[in-house]
Amino acid sequence: MNSAFDxxxxxxxxxxxxxxxxxxxxxxxxxxxxxxxxxHHDESFAKMSGNESVFGMGMLTASMLSRVxxxxxxxxxxxxxxxxxxxxLWPGDNVVFKGVVSKIYEEDGxxxxxxxxSATNQKDEVLIQAQGTCRPWVPQ
Amino acid sequence: xxxxxxxLINPPGLPVERGKIxxxxxxxxxxxxMFHDEIAAKxxxxxxxxxxxxxxxxxxxxxxxxxxxxxxxxxxxxxFVLHGGQEFEFVRPLFAGDQLTPHxxxxxxxxxxxxRGGLMKFVxxxxxxxxxxxxxxxxxxxxxxxxxxxxxx
Numbered sequence: 001m002n003s004a005f006d007x008x009x010x011x012x013x014x015x016x017x018x019x020x021x022x023x024x025x026x027x028x029x030x031x032x033x034x035x036x037x038x039x040h041h042d043e044s045f046a047k048m049s050g051n052e053s054v055f056g057m058g059m060l061t062a063s064m065l066s067r068v069x070x071x072x073x074x075x076x077x078x079x080x081x082x083x084x085x086x087x088x089l090w091p092g093d094n095v096v097f098k099g100v101v102s103k104i105y106e107e108d109g110x111x112x113x114x115x116x117x118s119a120t121n122q123k124d125e126v127l128i129q130a131q132g133t134c135r136p137w138v139p140q
Numbered sequence: 141x142x143x144x145x146x147x148l149i150n151p152p153g154l155p156v157e158r159g160k161i162x163x164x165x166x167x168x169x170x171x172x173x174m175f176h177d178e179i180a181a182k183x184x185x186x187x188x189x190x191x192x193x194x195x196x197x198x199x200x201x202x203x204x205x206x207x208x209x210x211x212x213x214x215x216x217x218x219x220f221v222l223h224g225g226q227e228f229e230f231v232r233p234l235f236a237g238d239q240l241t242p243h244x245x246x247x248x249x250x251x252x253x254x255x256r257g258g259l260m261k262f263v264x265x266x267x268x269x270x271x272x273x274x275x276x277x278x279x280x281x282x283x284x285x286x287x288x289x290x291x292x293x
Contacts, residue, residue: 031163032166032167033164033198049219060167063164063167063168064169066193067168067192074174075174075190075192075233079229080228081194082225083225084224085222085224
């Protein structure tokens with residue numbers, strides 16, 4: 001169904017970038033995703049908790065990182081997606097979202113691709129590390 | 141906890157909605173037509189628009205508005221709580237029109253010595269969603285970490 005699976009090789013990469021994350025990005029994700037922890041939108045609450053400012057939800061960064069998989073292998077391709085949060089996303093950050101194919105194999109006769117994923121800011125700090133598994137999926 | 145009241149019990153069979161998928165996809169800057177355009181999705185042989193992989197984290201948030209209460213019961217201080225990780229395992233993709241029912245699984249908590257000293261408390265929360273046919277469609281593990289502050293055993 002998706003040709004990305006046909007000629008894929010270990011070490012292949014796919015990259016997405018997002019420049020200048022804003023507080024508005026955080027608020028849009030709060031509304032869309034339902035995370036109303038004030039630490040992500042209320043500057044005085046965030047400062048009272050010892051932070052320089054509000055910071056982005058881990059799931060915002062993780063959701064944008066998942067786009068590497070769906071852009072590359074298709075909207076229905078994701079079988080597994082496991083995320084570990086490492087550093088926080090701050091207003092103004094420029095972030096590179098990257099996937100690298102680590103393994104290609106067959107399971108029940110279906111091609112599977114494992115992908116190592118990371119989101120990295122302009123200071124080369126890793127915000128998220130993740131692992132994805134994609135396979136072609138067609139309606140049964 | 142954050143002001144206005146919210147429903148404490150989420151109704152089973154919460155629908156995955158096109159409008160919510162559209163809003164969510166826009167919030168993550170994703171213009172993939174399979175997330176927005178029902179005609180394009182149907183032309184591709186799909187029942188409707190696809191929900192992005194992390195969309196069900198939003199469902200999970202709506203499913204457990206008592207998460208704040210769970211955190212309090214576990215002795216976590218919201219000011220110092222971070223999201224440590226999340227894992228999704230999909231049996232199939234989710235589509236607009238699906239009706240999901242959340243099921244809370246096991247909660248396990250443990251403490252570890254932090255790299256900069258001090259105890260860190262980890263809480264793993266397992267859950268899964270079933271669809272309108274009663275089949276499990278996605279399994280989720282959510283890890284919450286409390287760093288700093290006063291960690292209670």
